[in-house]
Amino acid sequence: MYDQIDQKDLSFVGHDVPRIDAIEKLTGEAAYVSDMILPGMLHAAVKRSPHARARIVRIDTSKAMALPGVRSIVIGDELDYRIGLYVVDKYILAREEVRHYGEAVAAVAADTLIIAKEAVRLIEVEYEPLPAVLAPLDAINIDDPAKPGKAPLVHPKLGEYDHVRNAFTPQPGTNVANYTKFRKGDIDKGFAEADWIVERQYTNPSVQHVPMETHVAIVQWQAGDRITIWTSAQSPYAVRNLFCHSFKIPHKNVRVIIPYIGGGFGGKAGIGIEPLVACLSRKAGGRPVKLQATREEEFSLLPCRSALTYRIKTGVRKDGKIVAQKMTMYWDSGAYADYAVNVTRASGYSCTGPYEIPNAWVDAYTIYTNKPYGTAYRGFGHVEFSWGLERQMDLAARTIGMDPLEFRRLNTLKPGSVTLTGERITEHTGNVTKCIEEAARGIHYGKLTKEEAARQKKTGWKIGKSVAGLQKAPAMPPFTGTAIFLKMNEDGTATANVSLTDMGQGTYTSLAQMLAERLRMPVENIKIAFECDTDRDPYDWQTVASKGLLIAGNAAILAADDLLANAYDMAGQILRALPCDLDHDGKGVFVRHNHEKKISFAEMAAGYAYPDGNGIGGPLVGVGRYIAQGLTNLDKATGQGNPALDWTYGAHGLVAEINEETGEYNILKVCSVFDVGKAINPAEVRGQAVGGMIQGLGTACCEGYIYDAEGRLLNPSFTDNKIFTAMDLPEVIESAVVETAQLDGPFGARGVGEHSMIGVCAALGNAILQVTGAELTHMPIRFEDVWRALQTKQSPDAWIVKSPVKHL
Amino acid sequence: MKITLTVNDQVYTRECAPSKNLLHFLREDIGLTGTKEGCGAGECGACTVIMDGKAVNACLVLAAEANGAQIRTVEGEAKDGILSPLQQKFMEHHAVQCGFCTPGMLMSLRELLERNAKPGEHEIKQAIEGNFCRCTGYQQIIEAVLDLTGQLEHKGELRHV
Numbered sequence: 027m028y029d030q031i032d033q034k035d036l037s038f039v040g041h042d043v044p045r046i047d048a049i050e051k052l053t054g055e056a057a058y059v060s061d062m063i064l065p066g067m068l069h070a071a072v073k074r075s076p077h078a079r080a081r082i083v084r085i086d087t088s089k090a091m092a093l094p095g096v097r098s099i100v101i102g103d104e105l106d107y108r109i110g111l112y113v114v115d116k117y118i119l120a121r122e123e124v125r126h127y128g129e130a131v132a133a134v135a136a137d138t139l140i141i142a143k144e145a146v147r148l149i150e151v152e153y154e155p156l157p158a159v160l161a162p163l164d165a166i167n168i169d170d171p172a173k174p175g176k177a178p179l180v181h182p183k184l185g186e187y188d189h190v191r192n193a194f195t196p197q198p199g200t201n202v203a204n205y206t207k208f209r210k211g212d213i214d215k216g217f218a219e220a221d222w223i224v225e226r227q228y229t230n231p232s233v234q235h236v237p238m239e240t241h242v243a244i245v246q247w248q249a250g251d252r253i254t255i256w257t258s259a260q261s262p263y264a265v266r267n268l269f270c271h272s273f274k275i276p277h278k279n280v281r282v283i284i285p286y287i288g289g290g291f292g293g294k295a296g297i298g299i300e301p302l303v304a305c306l307s308r309k310a311g312g313r314p315v316k317l318q319a320t321r322e323e324e325f326s327l328l329p330c331r332s333a334l335t336y337r338i339k340t341g342v343r344k345d346g347k348i349v350a351q352k353m354t355m356y357w358d359s360g361a362y363a364d365y366a367v368n369v370t371r372a373s374g375y376s377c378t379g380p381y382e383i384p385n386a387w388v389d390a391y392t393i394y395t396n397k398p399y400g401t402a403y404r405g406f407g408h409v410e411f412s413w414g415l416e417r418q419m420d421l422a423a424r425t426i427g428m429d430p431l432e433f434r435r436l437n438t439l440k441p442g443s444v445t446l447t448g449e450r451i452t453e454h455t456g457n458v459t460k461c462i463e464e465a466a467r468g469i470h471y472g473k474l475t476k477e478e479a480a481r482q483k484k485t486g487w488k489i490g491k492s493v494a495g496l497q498k499a500p501a502m503p504p505f506t507g508t509a510i511f512l513k514m515n516e517d518g519t520a521t522a523n524v525s526l527t528d529m530g531q532g533t534y535t536s537l538a539q540m541l542a543e544r545l546r547m548p549v550e551n552i553k554i555a556f557e558c559d560t561d562r563d564p565y566d567w568q569t570v571a572s573k574g575l576l577i578a579g580n581a582a583i584l585a586a587d588d589l590l591a592n593a594y595d596m597a598g599q600i601l602r603a604l605p606c607d608l609d610h611d612g613k614g615v616f617v618r619h620n621h622e623k624k625i626s627f628a629e630m631a632a633g634y635a636y637p638d639g640n641g642i643g644g645p646l647v648g649v650g651r652y653i654a655q656g657l658t659n660l661d662k663a664t665g666q667g668n669p670a671l672d673w674t675y676g677a678h679g680l681v682a683e684i685n686e687e688t689g690e691y692n693i694l695k696v697c698s699v700f701d702v703g704k705a706i707n708p709a710e711v712r713g714q715a716v717g718g719m720i721q722g723l724g725t726a727c728c729e730g731y732i733y734d735a736e737g738r739l740l741n742p743s744f745t746d747n748k749i750f751t752a753m754d755l756p757e758v759i760e761s762a763v764v765e766t767a768q769l770d771g772p773f774g775a776r777g778v779g780e781h782s783m784i785g786v787c788a789a790l791g792n793a794i795l796q797v798t799g800a801e802l803t804h805m806p807i808r809f810e811d812v813w814r815a816l817q818t819k820q821s822p823d824a825w826i827v828k829s830p831v832k833h834l
Numbered sequence: 835m836k837i838t839l840t841v842n843d844q845v846y847t848r849e850c851a852p853s854k855n856l857l858h859f860l861r862e863d864i865g866l867t868g869t870k871e872g873c874g875a876g877e878c879g880a881c882t883v884i885m886d887g888k889a890v891n892a893c894l895v896l897a898a899e900a901n902g903a904q905i906r907t908v909e910g911e912a913k914d915g916i917l918s919p920l921q922q923k924f925m926e927h928h929a930v931q932c933g934f935c936t937p938g939m940l941m942s943l944r945e946l947l948e949r950n951a952k953p954g955e956h957e958i959k960q961a962i963e964g965n966f967c968r969c970t971g972y973q974q975i976i977e978a979v980l981d982l983t984g985q986l987e988h989k990g991e992l993r994h995v
Contacts (some may be wrong), residue, residue, distance in 0.1 A: 048925040051933030052917060054908035058934065061867035236968050238872045238880055238934035288870070288934030289968050321873040427891020464995045530932030530969045699995065708992040709928040713970060715992070717931065720971030744877035745965070752959040752972040759973055762993035 027768055036544040039773050040707040043549050046535045047286070047528065047556060050462060056286040056556075059242045060318055065265030065393035066534035067244065068097050070306050070317035071142035073132040073149045078158035078396040078737025082122055082151065085132060088493035089144035095137040098309035099145070102131060105305055107272045107648045111131045111264075111296045113189040113196055113203055113363035115181055116399075118272075118301045124153070124178055125361035126398050128326025129736050135306040135315045158737045160394035162358040165201040165393050174199050179749060180361060181684050186379060192659050193503075194367050201394040203359050204367035208665030216350025216385025220341025221311065223350075223828035225335045228414030230356070230805045231673040231730035232330040236749055239288020241328050242318035244818040247308040250460045251275050254314075255282045255300050260290045261568035262525050262558045265390040268297040269304070285557045286736035287529035291416050291721070294529070295570045296365060298328060300624045305396075325398070325742035332366045332392075332400025334359035334410040336401070338418045341385075344830070346428045346436045350385040353377055355411065357392045367392045369400070372501030373407025375447050375669050379415045380458040380497040381434070382443040396737050402570055405783045408498045409722060413805050416788030420704070424822055430792065431466050431493050435459055439675075448635045448666045450458035451673075456494055456701035458675035458764050465679035468760050469695030478681070480692075488681040489694070492792035494696065494785035495677050499670030500571035500777065504657030506576050506671070509564035512541065512585040514593075514646035518613060519551040522585065525558050526578045531779050532710040534575045537582045539706055540772055544586035547612030557680070564649075573654075573671055574779030575706065579772030581650035588649025593630055596643035600625045600634055634692055656769060672768050676700035678719070680756075680787035682793040684800075688784055689813025691794060693723065693756040697780060703768035704775040711778060715761040718782025724750040726787035730806050837901040841866065842910030856890075857881045860907060862918045867935045868908040872966065879965035883907045883937035889945040891964070908937035909942065920944065920982055927978035927990070931969030939965045945981055946989035952983045 033040045050056040087099045102119035112187075120131045132149050145799065159165045160178040167175035181187070184197030194204045217223060227464050243257040253275065259265050262282040270277050299317050307315040319328055334357055335592040339351035355374065359366035374390040403409075423433035424748050439445065441453040464700040465473075469491050474482065484491045500506075513521040522541060534554040542549045566578070594605040597615035601608070601623045609618045614626035625634070633644045660667040680697040705711045728748045732740045741747040767774030791802045800815035801822065838847040841864060848863045857874075860866045860883070874893050881892040885907040911918045912991030917925065920943060932937050939962055946953055946961035953961065956980045959972075967975065973990065980986040 042928075044925050045928060045930060047933070048930050049917065051919040051930045052908075052924055052934050052940070053912050054937045056865075056933055057867065058870075060871065063862075074879055236966075238878065238966065238968055239870070240872075262932065287932060289932040291968065321878075392901065461995075484910045532928075532931065614995070638837065705994070707994060708994075709974075711930050712992040713931060713974060715971050716973045718971075718972035721968060744873060745875075745876065749966060749968065750971075751963045751966065752976065755959070759971070760993070762995045764995060 040244035068135040069139040080153035086150040086153040090148040095141040162393040203363040204392040211385030213387040225339040235291040237289030237292035240319040243301040246314035282722035290529040295402040327402035331403035355390040362399040365402040366400040370405040381437040450645040456675040461677040461699040487796040490793035490797035494789040496785040500573035507653035508566040512648040514631040536706040581652040585650025680789035695758040701764040722783035722786040856895040857892035910992040929975040
């Protein structure tokens with residue numbers, strides 16, 4: 027979809043066009059599901075487990091049912107439906123056993139939310155607490171994860187569950203929900219060739235997405251199994267498909283409507299509370315029921331980002347070339363597999379980072395534990411492994427006595443390099459070396475500026491700098507597709523229907539710009555209809571993976587071209603000209619060699635009518651269909667294949683000042699650079715770059731789930747689980763892009779929504795390390811963690827397992 | 835109990851449960867859903883409204899406490915269908931993404947601008963410290979206010995390198 031067009035020849039693409047949804051959001055008029063009230067609507071509340079693992083002995087709902095105003099109560103025993111994206115392992119409500127703290131065991135719909143909550147309080151649940159397994163390494167047989175271990179099984183019936191067989195490999199009889207492996211080159215030969223080998227373990231906790239609008243759904247289950255779902259979700263067709271799969275109801279009977287969404291970040295990617303709300307509505311005689319998660323429920327009833335424990339072993343030659351790397355990742359899925367199995371797979375094929383490693387070996391496990399379950403989260407595993415990988419790059423560089431930036435430049439993927447899965451990089455893939463160099467330039471890497479030197483002298487806080495590289499491809503099925511309907515309105519404006527959602531990332535504005543460019547009409551004349559509706563809008567797989575801009579962008583171009591072809595066809599008849607002699611501007615179609623001969627889009631919008639009333643053509647519409655090209659499933663034995671729609675490369679440069687006595691630090695500057703192919707809307711790209719960076723720094727500095735020894739979540743609130751506020755911003759934030767055109771990207775563009783989170787965590791850790799020697803291996807980096815690391819001042823020698831130097 | 839309050843210059847009298855908070859009163863009893871609920875615990879600022887000239891978390895104020903008060907919400911910001919200058923600067927600077935924090939953010943800034951016509955960057959940050967935004971990273975919001983008050987030295991931009 028790429029035509030090489032100079033920016034000076036582009037009227038709308040590449041410009042800072044205002045968001046098309048700005049006005050309704052600024053006035054408070056944009057209606058989110060949380061704002062909706064339907065006639066006869068009931069309000070729901072959920073009874074949740076206080077235990078990480080327990081047998082449900084008895085549930086008594088009689089007192090709750092007797093409360094005036096209660097209209098329906100459901101418990102797990104009556105709901106024999108399992109749901110699941112990739113491994114169908116979850117009941118709508120816990121049956122027989124609860125598997126995590128906060129899991130839903132019963133739910134109530136009542137006339138008011140106050141009554142529903144009182145009814146929930148009156149439901150009596152008797153539990154028999156069972157031993158819970160909380161740490162992924164305890165949950166498996168660490169010597170052979172394919173064999174049973176000592177831990178209780180979170181899912182004893184794992185072998186009976188349906189799962190997506192061409193991508194995932196659950197290990198029945200164990201707590202391994204999925205095992206993915208990648209093999210490239212000859213790992214033993216690689217390590218033999220290495221002069222130095224370093225090996226270290228890294229950890230990340232679970233974190234919460236924190237969309238400002240918590241999960242909310244309204245469902246009405248009417249007679250004849252006709253169901254309407256209004257939900258704050260990212261992917262209308264995924265909700266419908268998974269819902270129908272669970273309830274065995276025809277897709278045509280289920281209508282999913284998604285209006286404005288108050289943030290998603292992956293937490294609303296799949297299906298959530300919709301099936302439960304549906305069951306409450308069915309039992310309440312078809313009245314619509316609304317359930318909105320409380321903020322506390324957002325932390326434990328709904329999913330989080332998976333925790334990760336991983337070991338990296340890296341073999342390096344004296345000259346700085348990485349020759350071998352072995353990585354073992356243990357993803358803590360929590361009680362259900364959800365997206366975590368695919369996070370494992372996608373981060374697996376990417377976990378060598380933007381570096382060429384000729385001999386690589388990756389074992390990645392998704393492990394069930396008795397904790398709230400993991401799902402997609404902006405970055406889809408890459409923030410997590412990037413933390414350790416980029417810390418490891420610094421460790422390896424320092425071990426051999428090379429500057430970490432130089433070490434990275436030497437090892438980056440370049441044209442001709444081969445990725446972990448065997449894909450050959452070309453000059454069009456993107457330029458990570460340039461991203462790294464520009465990030466370094468942005469922070470004046472390797473020296474202190476005059477101001478910085480003065481500041482360091484004055485405060486006594488040491489100023490450290492670092493650069494981390496990053497990359498990510500969309501994690502999606504190889505055949506991911508979308509369609510767009512484009513309709514010419516009677517006044518010559520145009521409206522497009524899509525099922526990709528815009529939850530704030532701004533894709534709709536970019537689509538409008540591309541349509542405007544193709545139709546040659548102002549962006550103001552184009553509407554992308556907010557409120558997705560599966561009854562009216564064409565298919566889109568999911569709004570995830572930073573693939574929306576590329577796939578839907580191409581579909582938008584094809585829809586515009588299809589509409590134009592129909593317009594030219596009609597205009598050719600009206601103007602008595604060959605379509606090849608026609609051209610168009612924003613108003614209509616004209617004959618290229620005689621501009622006086624023209625017909626407007628407005629006159630053709632409903633089909634053209636001659637003065638005598640004869641009509642031709644029919645309403646002017648266009649359909650754009652696009653599907654990812656040339657991608658493959660991965661070989662299960664080796665991980666080889668072509669999974670990547672595109673690789674967006676980038677780098678984060680970070681400057682921090684650290685108080686060596688107390689462990690406190692400030693982030694002075696962050697500079698991000700991404701190779702976006704083409705910035706369709708630079709101001710929006712910047713919004714993604716900064717927003718993701720701050721979200722990433724939140725997870726780097728302060729966010730994370732904390733459990734007690736019994737698996738109860740201790741910090742499900744903003745008081746105890748802080749996110750970044752305006753007062754926490756780095757003093758200077760800079761954003762830049764490289765534009766190496768993606769040859770199958772719309773106007774050369776590739777996605778960047780998730781990438782802005784990825785590199786900042788490791789960049790912070792490495793900047794602190796650079797000037798203090800504090801070796802941090804766990805995220806988040808709290809001041810007390812820095813202080814502790816400074817007390818121990820562990821020598822990097824501790825992680826060296828092979829050295830050409832004799833005394834080691 | 836019966837309460838009367840003035841919201842965006844309109845007087846409303848309603849029967850109201852003593853336990854109802856101002857946020858739910860505005861959203862459910864008056865139908866002004868522009869003000870959002872993000873946590874219900876006074877931690878996120880999505881429900882910020884201006885009560886008698888002060889920005890408050892509407893989830894922490896009982897409707898009964900607001901009896902007789904002058905309330906301003908996001909719905910009062912645009913006049914006759916025209917965005918206020920603050921809203922226009924938000925639009926120009928892409929200070930909106932998902933939009934869920936935006937109403938509360940605007941109210942915190944409206945209060946700030948009424949007591950300080952030229953707030954510095956630090957004062958702007960302080961004014962919105964209690965307003966969480968998970969999307970924007972705050973930078974473009976701060977720039978919008980600096981621009982509105984004629985203090986933005988360089989328009990924030992995405993560098994092409």
